[in-house]
Amino acid sequence: MSEPVTALNNASDHTGIVEISEVGPIGMITLRGDLADKKLIKAAVAAGGVNVPEQRRINTEGDRGMAWMSPDELLILSPYAEVKDRTADLAEALAGQFALAVNVSDARAVFEVKGKHARDVMAKLAPVDLHPDQFTPGMFRRTRLAQVAAAFWMPEEDCFHIVCFRSVAQYVFDLLKVAAQPGSEVAIT
Template identity: 40%
Template sequence: MAEALANISQVHDLGMIQIRADLARAGDAIAGAAGLAIPAQGMTVSDGTRRLGWMSPDELLLVLPRAELADTLAALNDALSTEHALALDVSDMRVAFRIQGVGALHVLMKLCPTDLAAMPVDALRRTRAAQAACGIWREGDGYVLIGFRSIADYLQGILTGAAMPGTGLEPR
């Protein structure tokens, strides 16, 4: 059997906080509590352990080590206490997979109807993987894909299947 195009692994130690607010009004408060600058549209900012991603004009996603989740959520809620805003722990409703290796892009190209090869390094792309809503960003020599936990087995299966060689989309 031929070697897989990429390694697929589920990430178990991530916390995720969804932030909804008027970013123009609350951006400084969010940045202070999150420890990261507010990203530009379609982008992320990261300090190596935390990543803050732009999801929509009034929505951000903060991805961080699960051990830092409670304190950071409390800091965000305190910082946003005078704003019409929401900071919500969505860790248990999301699942994350790392797709790593030289064929990581090709695995995602089999599944996603978007040009991930043209995606800037610090971008966050909301798209679909075989009709399942997901978000994707680059990490090291690969990518992280997040989706709904209710379809974690499905995502694991399609990613693993797409990592199998033999479809003509392998890197040359």
């Protein structure tokens, strides 16, 4: 079996006001269906290793987790080596009902923006109120970064994780680097 390769081969940049790193590979499953269905909830919890999150939230435990994407969609996170098994488990558990579980790991790129100016960098790019009173660790947003679709959350204070399509990974990385240029702090707090 070949080794997984991230979109930018784990690129990083530490020359700006934050540290920017490509993270990965990470297992990701898109699960679509009725989020009120007990069978779907049970299968999602088994695959994600955490409870189903509330609207616009993410629950994580180590390298496993689950994010609320929309009223009928969850993003399940797992170790990359386990994602095929987790996807198969979901398909088996949900056989015969209206649900869709797709391994999207290789179609996505994940970045980490870390440092005391992480909010500054993200606020320049996303139409989201990132004031500490409005966006806190555990919250999850599906939005845009400049011209592309993305989703992000804060696993801890001063740290953001960003998921985007693999096809725009270089654009997002370059965008983050520009937003993090030395001297570009905006002090949104």
